[in-house]
Amino acid sequence: MTKLKNDRFLRALLRQPVDVTPMWMMRQAGRYLPEYREVRAKAGDFMTLCQTPELACEVTLQPLDRFDLDAAILFSDILTIPDAMGLGLYFSEGEGPKFKRPVRHAEDIAALGIPDPEDDLGYVMDAVRLIRKELDGRVPLIGFAGSPWTLATYVVEGGSSRDFAHTKRLMFDRPELMHQLLDILASSVTHYLNAQILAGAQAVMVFDTWGGALTPRDYREFSLRYMSEIVNNLEREHDGAKVPVILFTKNGGQWLEAMATSGCDALGIDWTTDLADARQRVGGQVALQGNMDPSILYASASRIEQEVDTILSSYGAGSGLVFNLGHGIHQHIEPEKVTVLVEAVHRLSPPYHQ
C-alpha cells in the first residue's frame, strides 16, 4: 500500500515522537458541513448514505478537503452490526434510530447470529477500501464500532433511551442472558473490526457511548470486560504497520485506570476530566485522545484558541496526545470555527514536542 504522508496520528497513539500534536474530530463528517447536507439530501436517507461506498467515501473525505486534519474516520454508524443481525433498523424523524424487533427475551438472544463482515457488511468493507484508495496515503483512516454494552442498549430498548429501563432490567434480573447477548455482540464487533483492519483501517476506535450510565461495578462487568475481550482479539498489526486501538467511554472519567489496563493503545477522554489528571492516572500506559468541550466552538476565535492552549498545556510536553473534541461536533457549529481550531492546535503545539 502507499506510504503514509502524514503519520502523526498513528505515532501519537503509539507515544512516538511527533512534530505537532495531531488532531481530528469525532463526527467530523457531519451535518455542520453544507457539502455533507447536500450529499445526505441526495442519498435520501441516512442508511443509504452509509450503505453506498461511493457516498460514504465522499463524505468521509469532505472535512479533509476543508481542514488540515491528521486522520480520516470511516463514515458509518455504530448500528450497522445490529442492522446486519436482521433486527430491522429504521430512522424515525426526530426520534433517532429504532429497531422493529427489539431483543429482550432468551429466545431473541438465542436467535442472534454473528454477522459475516464481508457477506453481511460488505458495504462497510468496500467503503474502507475505496476511502484508502482515494486517500492515497494523505492521512490514516480510522475504523470503528460501538461497544457491546452500547449496542446492547439500542437492541434491547429498540432504539435510544433516557433511562435504559429494559436493558437494565435484563442486566439486573437476568445477568446470564445479558452476558450471552454481550458475548455475541463482542464476537461480532471483533470480526467486524478485524475485517475493517484487513480492508485498510489503520487504527480502530470503540465507542462506548453509554458505559457511563453504569455503576463502577456494572461498568467493569458489563462494558469494560467485553471491550477488553475485543482488544485482545484484534489484529494489532497489518501490512507491516501497528494498528492502534482507542477505547472511549463517554462519562467514563472515573474509570480511566481500569480502562488503561485493557490492553488498548489509547483512551478517549471527555471534557469533564483534566488531561493533566488523566495522564497522571494512566501512568504512561496509554496515549490520550481529547478533550475539548464541543460547545467551545460556539465561542469566538480567540476564545477557541485560548482553550486549545489550556488543553495543550494541561497535557504538557511529549507525545501521546491526539487532540479531539470530547464528543461529536454539534450540528449548528460554523465550519469556520473548525478552521480556527485545527490551525490553533498545529500552531500552538510544536513547543510541546521539542
Added chain:
Amino acid sequence: MTKLKNDRFLRALLRQPVDVTPMWMMRQAGRYLPEYREVRAKAGDFMTLCQTPELACEVTLQPLDRFDLDAAILFSDILTIPDAMGLGLYFSEGEGPKFKRPVRHAEDIAALGIPDPEDDLGYVMDAVRLIRKELDGRVPLIGFAGSPWTLATYVVEGGSSRDFAHTKRLMFDRPELMHQLLDILASSVTHYLNAQILAGAQAVMVFDTWGGALTPRDYREFSLRYMSEIVNNLEREHDGAKVPVILFTKNGGQWLEAMATSGCDALGIDWTTDLADARQRVGGQVALQGNMDPSILYASASRIEQEVDTILSSYGAGSGLVFNLGHGIHQHIEPEKVTVLVEAVHRLSPPYHQ
C-alpha cells in the same frame, strides 16, 4: 415547634450516631404514585400544583403514608425562582419547561431582580408552613433550590437543552456577564432557602443537575463557587436545631474533594461513584447521600435487596450515610418496589450502626 419523632435523617447528615440508616428518595412525591397522578390531574397543570399550598402539602405527604421514609421533601420545582423573576415559565407537552423571555444579553441580565421570598414566592413558604404543621414532627422536612449554574442553563436556553449552546456561548465569550447572572441567581437562591428555613425547612438541598456538563475548571468557577457562596450565607441553625445543607451535582463524581470543602454538611452521590471511594476521598469532612441506580427498581425484589446490601457495605460502618437513589425515581416504577427498597434499607442497616 413540635419535637421530632424521627430525627435519623438529620443526625446522619451531621454524622451523629443513628440506629438504622435513614432513607428518602429524590422525586419521592411524583408520577409513579397513582395518588399523585390523581391530584396532578385535579390541579390541571404542574405549576398550579406547586402554587397551591394545600395541594403541594397533600402530594408531599403521599409517599410518607405509603412508605416508612425518614424525611419529607417539599413538593415544588427548581424553576420557581426564574418564574418569580417574570421570565414567563410555561410547560409545553412533551418538551418540558420553557421560558417566554430567555436571558441572553447584557440588558436581559441587568433587568433581573432578586425575588422576595415572602412577596413573590409566598406560595412556597405557605406550603412549607402547612407541611410542617401536617407532619407534626413525624419526620424532618427538606427544602430545596436549583444551583445558580443549573438555573442559568434554563433561563439562558429558555428551557431544557442537550448541549447548552446559548449558555456556554455566554460563559465562554462573556464570562463577566455570566458571573453577573450567576451572582443574581446565587443571591436569589440564598434568600429563598433562608426563607424556607425560617418557614420550617429542617434541612436544605441544592440541586446542581447540569454542573456535570462542565469541564473541571469551569465547574469550579461557574458552579461550585456560587454553591459555596450560598452555603456560607445560609441560616445554619433555626429554632434551636442545626439545619444541614446538602449539595448534589449530577455526574459530579470527579469533583467530590472540591465540593466537600464548600462548607456543606453532605454531598449527594450518583451511582457512577462507589460509596467506599467517595467516603475515602471526602475524608470524613461531610456526610454522603445516595447512591442507588434508580433503574434497580425495575428489577425483582430480591435483586433490589441485594443492591441495598452492596451499597450499605460499600459505605461501611458508622453514621454519615443517608440512603437515597442517585437520581429521581422514574415514572414507570411500581410503588411496591419502593416498599421493598425502604424495608431493605431499614432491615439490613442496623449491623452497620452497632
